[in-house]
Amino acid sequence: MHIDMPRRKPPGESIIPMINVVFLLLIFFLLTAQISPSTPFPLTPPDSSSDETTHTLDVLYISATGDLAWNEARGEAVWPLIADRQDNAPVQIRADATTPAAMLAAHLKHLRSVTDSGAQLVVNKG
Template identity: 45%
Template sequence: MDFSLPRARKASEPALPMINVVFLLLIFFLMSAQIAAPPPFDVTPPEASSDGAAEGERVLYIARDGQLALAQARDEAVWDTLGGPGAGEGGLTLAVDGGLPAATLARVLARLGALGYDDLHLVTRAE
């Protein structure tokens, strides 16, 4: 019979502190990341020399061919969304393609004015 003492096992390092660090990093990166939906179509804004940033909660996209997009609404559904409850309240940001004819933009602005929107911001790119 063997009456010798069993060999002591080497203590393993606890994994809990490492798991805590990984979850803290995950939460940090999720909270600091900006998650935004991509624009519905490519828009090349016109050039401007101002440095001011546009403000507004909603962005109305206008493509070169006159297509409209606001959140999930497209074309004529945009006007239903803009004319709904609270029409004209708050700012509206316009992301307009630089190749859009001025006459088309004038018609859109007139229709927005008729709905009560008077706080409009035009997105431009620096020269």
């Protein structure tokens, strides 16, 4: 007389090591990510072949239609805030690639009248 015992399933491979690797990768990417503030409106910066990069917290954004943004200020309200800055660092400008040159020149002229710190135009490296 022979009794058939139910066969045991072989133990499956543990997924815990894979979960550990995924969490380590997640932590790595979170720690190495560069978090930057979002633009106040959609911008497509022009391309550049320069390797030079600039970093600043205060940026003057200029949209394709000429809208201005500086921190929380919008429109013509940006000029008094730029003039009242404490530091003498150049003003960083991020303009849309389709912003007309005449409009950009007018904003640069106005910028020159409210500050003497100069300006840096930020473009994408192409």
